[in-house]
Amino acid sequence: MRSLTKRQKDIALLVLAVIFFALLISYSWFQLYAPAKEENTRAVTALVDQREVLFGLQRQVAAKPVEQSSSSRMMQRKVPVLPLEDLLLVQLEKAEVKSKALINNVNFAQDELGGTSVESSDQLDTATEDPALALKQLTVEVELTAASYEEIDRFIREVEATERIFVVQSIELDTPEEVREAAAEKEPIELTVTFQAFYRPDLLELVPEVPKLDAPMPAGKEDPTTRAGEDE
Template identity: 50%
Template sequence: MRSLSKRQKEIGLVILASVLLLMLAAYSYFNIYSPAKEANERVTQTLANERDILFALQRQEAQQSPSETSTSRQLQQKVPVKPLEDLILLQVQKAEVKSDTYVNAVNFSLEETSIENPPEHVTNVQAVITEVHLETDTYSKVDRFIEEIESMERIFIIDGIEFTAPEEIRTMEQETENMEMTVRFHAFYRPDLENLVDEAPKVDAPVPSGKQDPTPFNQIPGLGGSE
């Protein structure tokens, strides 16, 4: 085999350099730019949600004035005066259907929270922490689930996402396993506005027929009724 000419060597080096540059660009995009872009979008969404919370709190405070003729019902769609876990559960179920994911369990917990520079007289804002354990076969469905949660009228802020990747497929006989995910988010409520309880959103769900619900949702201790 004849040795390569100088011209052929130069062409080979140019091709090799181009391939390396493309690989570097792809690595930078998927491992640096894309995650940073997603993180920035999450931060922007969180800030927007927190602004919405402040606006809702300010307007709710104004609703307590006797001179107000309107009700707080519309505002309580964003920040109600009760936890309303049952309503959150229904909203999770809607997101499950629209995203084509499978929800294994939903856990709730309540905790006190603080908001920077809260409106005057706003002293008792509490949070409902929701953990959703779900399964899915693609990341895009997880994104759709989160989009559906964030698009709800009530203000939800995504706190974190944890996932367990399926085992690597080593043989043709192995079936593809679903990814197990935990999505954690929180919402707010105002227990101090007792005079607005009658205007809190109602859970639009059928009356139980006396049979035990086999789904994991209603097996959460302490969920009970939020009414």
């Protein structure tokens, strides 16, 4: 068999080059472009959701300036000027009792809603004029055990039914999906539900009018925030 001619070699090299570039383009698409596009879509969706939360809160909380103490008390039931973690614990306990789920632990974290700081005097004036910029976010992470998905749904609905504005941020099941499906009817379901609540720390003059904690802890119940420390 005679060796390949120069023309045949050139054609073979051209075919190999086309195949190589096709593979390179496919790799770039699936490994680089597609993940980046998906991440960008998720970021845009998260931004849209956050803007909806901001606009919704702005309509509910900042429609009119607070002029009377009575209107302040009513509005502070939705968005108080202090985080009021103790009052949130009582509301979570009530949802726990009604849903028959079990709260194992509760964690609180405070941060600014937009994740940015306001530093200059002009920015401070803008934040004062725009209540949405003055909102602070309180993240409430609830570790929960439930006997069924109905109890989980009831717990979330009871929390959302409270006067304080809550937004469900995430629900994370601690049990792997395959185990979850096989043992859903037998084993308790462990999960972590993360809520977002909001408060307005810039309205210091309204601190005397914050909602009071007038309901004691249910009899025989422990503070969920201290259970983890006691177990250690």
